[in-house]
Amino acid sequence: MIARGPIGNLSTGGYAAAVTRVAIIGAGFGGIAVAHQLRQAGYRDLTIFERAPEVGGVWRDNLYPGCACDIPAPLYSYSFAPNPEWTRRFPPRAEILDYLRACVRDFGLTAHLRLGTEVVEAAWTGSAWRVVTAAGAEEFDVLIPAMGQLSRPVIPVLPGAAEFGGIAMHTAQWDASVDLTGRRVAVLGTGASAIQLVPAIAGQAAHVTVLQRTPPWTLPKPDRRYGRLRRALHRRVPVVLRAARAGTWLLTVVTGKAVTGSRLAQVVVGTISRTQRAIQGRGLAGVRPDYALGCKRVLFTGDWYRTLRRPDVSLVTSDVDRLTPAGVRTADGVEHPVDVLVYGTGFAATEFLAPVRVHGRTGPLDAEWRDGAYAHLGIAVPGFPNLFLMYGPNTNTGNTSVVYFHESQARYIVQAVRHVDAHGPVEVRREVAEAFDAEIQRRLARSVWTACSSWYRTATGRVVTNWPGMAGEYRARTKVFRPADYAPAGQFQGTSAPNGLGSRSQ
Ligand SMILES: Cc1cc2nc3c(=O)[nH]c(=O)nc-3n(C[C@H](O)[C@H](O)[C@H](O)COP(=O)(O)OP(=O)(O)OC[C@H]3O[C@@H](n4cnc5c(N)ncnc54)[C@H](O)[C@@H]3O)c2cc1C
Numbered sequence: 001m002i003a004r005g006p007i008g009n010l011s012t013g014g015y016a017a018a019v020t021r022v023a024i025i026g027a028g029f030g031g032i033a034v035a036h037q038l039r040q041a042g043y044r045d046l047t048i049f050e051r052a053p054e055v056g057g058v059w060r061d062n063l064y065p066g067c068a069c070d071i072p073a074p075l076y077s078y079s080f081a082p083n084p085e086w087t088r089r090f091p092p093r094a095e096i097l098d099y100l101r102a103c104v105r106d107f108g109l110t111a112h113l114r115l116g117t118e119v120v121e122a123a124w125t126g127s128a129w130r131v132v133t134a135a136g137a138e139e140f141d142v143l144i145p146a147m148g149q150l151s152r153p154v155i156p157v158l159p160g161a162a163e164f165g166g167i168a169m170h171t172a173q174w175d176a177s178v179d180l181t182g183r184r185v186a187v188l189g190t191g192a193s194a195i196q197l198v199p200a201i202a203g204q205a206a207h208v209t210v211l212q213r214t215p216p217w218t219l220p221k222p223d224r225r226y227g228r229l230r231r232a233l234h235r236r237v238p239v240v241l242r243a244a245r246a247g248t249w250l251l252t253v254v255t256g257k258a259v260t261g262s263r264l265a266q267v268v269v270g271t272i273s274r275t276q277r278a279i280q281g282r283g284l285a286g287v288r289p290d291y292a293l294g295c296k297r298v299l300f301t302g303d304w305y306r307t308l309r310r311p312d313v314s315l316v317t318s319d320v321d322r323l324t325p326a327g328v329r330t331a332d333g334v335e336h337p338v339d340v341l342v343y344g345t346g347f348a349a350t351e352f353l354a355p356v357r358v359h360g361r362t363g364p365l366d367a368e369w370r371d372g373a374y375a376h377l378g379i380a381v382p383g384f385p386n387l388f389l390m391y392g393p394n395t396n397t398g399n400t401s402v403v404y405f406h407e408s409q410a411r412y413i414v415q416a417v418r419h420v421d422a423h424g425p426v427e428v429r430r431e432v433a434e435a436f437d438a439e440i441q442r443r444l445a446r447s448v449w450t451a452c453s454s455w456y457r458t459a460t461g462r463v464v465t466n467w468p469g470m471a472g473e474y475r476a477r478t479k480v481f482r483p484a485d486y487a488p489a490g491q492f493q494g495t496s497a498p499n500g501l502g503s504r505s506q
């Protein structure tokens with residue numbers, strides 16, 4: 001059972017909100033956070049559209065063996081719902097999914113859910129959002145997409161894919177009925193999912209071939225079991241769990257400083273990473289990254305190098321040339337026999353809100369975002385009144401908990417909805433959003449994320465996923481909804497579509 005903590009400044013304080021109809025798209029960590037905080041603020045006309053038959057987001061979808069969080073759960077959970085029952089510091093995905101299910105139940109959100117209902121289109125009518133699903137169209141005053149950045153798997157188009165005679169699946173579309181016992185498995189990619197999967201299946205599969213394009217920077221994963229006594233302590237003395245959360249926070253500040261430019265933190269984190277590789281990866285060829293630390297996601301692991309040393313695991317660093325009926329051929333001409341090919345190839349992270357067709361006051365969102373997604377504070381887009389994003393552009397973090405960002409957004413959005421309730425539809429001022437974007441892109445241009453290609457960037461190189469600073473800065477900047485940053489949407493009615501993104505930086 002989840003402990004319920006205070007949730008800051010969001011109590012209703014006698015304020016009764018009844019009229020505003022709110023649609024939330026997505027029931028992952030983000031959608032659940034904002035729905036809960038809106039309910040706490042007195043909003044009851046909430047509809048949460050979720051395309052899957054159940055809640056949970058990535059923790060529902062990523063069924064691959066070994067899937068677990070890589071930020072300690074005391075921080076990778078809601079501050080207002082600490083969970084004394086975690087069985088590990090880095091619990092497996094099933095436990096995180098159970099936590100989210102319990103949150104939905106305990107927060108009273110079940111009745112608000114519309115499961116198995118995919119939103120395909122949303123259009124601003126001039127006074128409301130018309131949301132279209134297979135069941136028809138409905139109108140809402142406020143639209144909150146909480147669709148995640150990592151919810152659409154990417155599978156590369158490889159020559160010969162149609163000829164491949166084995167089973168192929170993405171880590172996020174895992175077919176649990178496929179028994180890997182005694183099979184030859186190839187894993188394409190060495191990102192965050194692959195680094196969890198490979199150690200989990202080595203030994204069960206007859207052989208695992210790891211097809212690596214770039215070796216990851218790694219850090220030791222200080223995982224540990226929370227035994228019965230520790231859990232009892234978490235239950236009875238909540239300050240212990242709060243201290244674990246604070247301790248994790250401090251550690252993520254160091255890793256955050258390392259990726260956002262502090263030379264000292266880079267030296268400290270780089271030294272830890274190199275030492276881990278020198279000790280655990282001794283004698284292994286092809287595991288040394290040749291790009292800057294933090295440019296791609298730094299991965300936490302305790303068993304990656306040990307697994308690569310196993311006789312039944314091979315690390316292949318030659319590029320994949322094509323698939324063949326019997327397996328995978330690499331550029332060095334070697335054919336690797338494969339029964340099961342696993343794509344650990346990540347997600348379409350830069351394509352926010354796709355494939356939903358979103359049409360605002362000024363036109364389609366695709367047009368507004370033709371140079372890459374952007375939003376004021378990652379939340380509000382000019383031309384799109386009463387639309388507030390969770391985990392929107394430039395709000396991802398590679399070093400701390402995304403849930404911390406979700407909470408910041410949810411608090412801000414509650415204030416925005418209250419403002420809408422009192423004053424009618426609002427839209428972020430274009431000059432405010434563009435100035436914010438210019439600042440963020442200026443900072444990102446100097447960041448480590450422009451030093452290599454990664455899922456953080458669009459094809460043109462613009463970093464659209466990541467927040468350039470520390471999480472604390474994001475919390476501070478989203479603490480207060482500033483009405484001056486917005487204008488009544490009615491003020492724009494009848495004006496023509498803006499020509500532009502001229503002042504936006506690349
Ligand atoms: C394997 C994995 C491990 C991760 N580990 C960590 C970690 O340790 N720490 C960390 O901070 N982050 C981690 N992340 C990042 C993760 O994306 C976030 O932490 C967080 O879970 C995102 O929550 P969300 O609700 O914003 O998005 P999601 O969890 O992606 O949820 C989005 C929801 O929207 C639904 N949806 C999408 N489109 C529609 C539509 N058109 N209509 C209706 N419903 C729709 C989806 O079905 C989904 O349920 C991990 C991601 C993955 C994939």
